[in-house]
Amino acid sequence: MSGPVLSARGLRKSYGDRVVLDGIDLDIHQHDVVCLIGSSGSGKSTLLRCLDLLEQIDDGVIELDGREVSDPHVDPRAVRREIGMVFQAYNLFPHLSVLDNCTLAPVRVHGTDRDEAESRSRELLTRFGLGDKASAHPDQLSGGQQQRAALVRALCTGPRVLLLDEITAALDPELVGEVLEMVRAEARAGMTMVLATHEMAFAREVATRVCFLDRGRILEQGPPEQLLTNPGEERTRQFLRRVLPS
């Protein structure tokens, strides 16, 4: 078996005096679906942003395919080309149609021919039930459709890893399902993913590994059936008691 696709070693990050990530070690192998859980403020979003080099880290190393990319001499854009990321909200560019949202990066960053980028985008949009929305603008879409379009946009560049930061957290409950269904399909298709989520049932279903973050540390990690039902740490148990319906 080859080494991890993406990994963090001794990752530290603070905002001013506030230490937000405190010695994170994380390996993400191909086809892994890693779910980050933990209470609000535990550092899930910050960890994802650091992995995408959207934040400057204070200490530690991030490696992509065994190559250190947290080095200041590495162009972060070269790394982000290989990684797709979707945020909680305001992902899509409202002045562009769904199709133009999808083709922007392939055409401008990856140098893909426009016709080719468009046909690939349309194909992906159709696969995820958005075929008829290609020329619509984001504000004509429901929240669920918007997040699905954002996911399609992230897939259009053919990323090695997908980072998803609570992509259903801002949605009405009845719209969560359609977005999770799409993530589930990608997981089944073997996409490597790291996702921060509050949806414990979903984490149990799709995760190959669950990491519990607590005050900037990965307090424990393991397969979902073990970590979510029989955690080793008292704090994990407390957290799960709070979020799981008993």
Place this chain on the structure above:
Amino acid sequence: MTVFVLVVLVWVVTSSAGWPRFHETFLSWPDAKKAFPDIARGFWTNVKMFLIAEPIILVIGILVAITRSTVSPWLTPLRGAAVLYTDLLRGVPTLLVVVLLALGVPALRLTGLTTSLFWLTLVALVLSYGAYVAEVVRSGIESIHPSQIASAQALALSRPQTMRHVVLPQALRRVAPPLLNDFVSLQKDTALVSAVGVSEALFAAQDYGNFNFNYTPLLVAGAFFVAITIPLARFTDWLGRRALRRQRG
């Protein structure tokens, strides 16, 4: 009610002691007709100035606003210059800039620099309005949600690409109404150049007044400006409403 107020107002004004004299010097139809061709010629200068200045102002405003929103440490001196420019030219009255350039530059007797008052005062208007427009555009740039920039970065767009394809198009759409408002005001302010003797509409009207002791042409000049600024203002409103409708989808 409005009609009643208007009637009372007209009655008060026309029954005032100075009304006959006012009527003679400000509302004389023959003088209006006589001054009309000169004012019309002058007004063409105002329109020319406006049409030339507007696109240049827009370009300068956008460039200065972009410069101010850069973050690279290499560009710190340029950012400083942009801040100084906007602070200074927004603080100084436009009329002062017009007079300074029109009188100051020819006094320097620099070879190669134009001494045409038309162009010097045009540059003054461009400099002054460029600073206003830069601030309007900057407020638009700063109103863009940080997630939009994060999304663009996550797609591996470079900073210039993010500005060009994501931030600026949204920012300009958002500030289009105040920008157009500034342009209406620019059309009006082209009259400021009369202060240094550029023969535009207001200058022609004053000129006539000083020779003939009749100031009706001032109202004629006013009518010319209103004939342009009112449609411009309605157009601005219409654009604003359309933008709102579009946003609501």
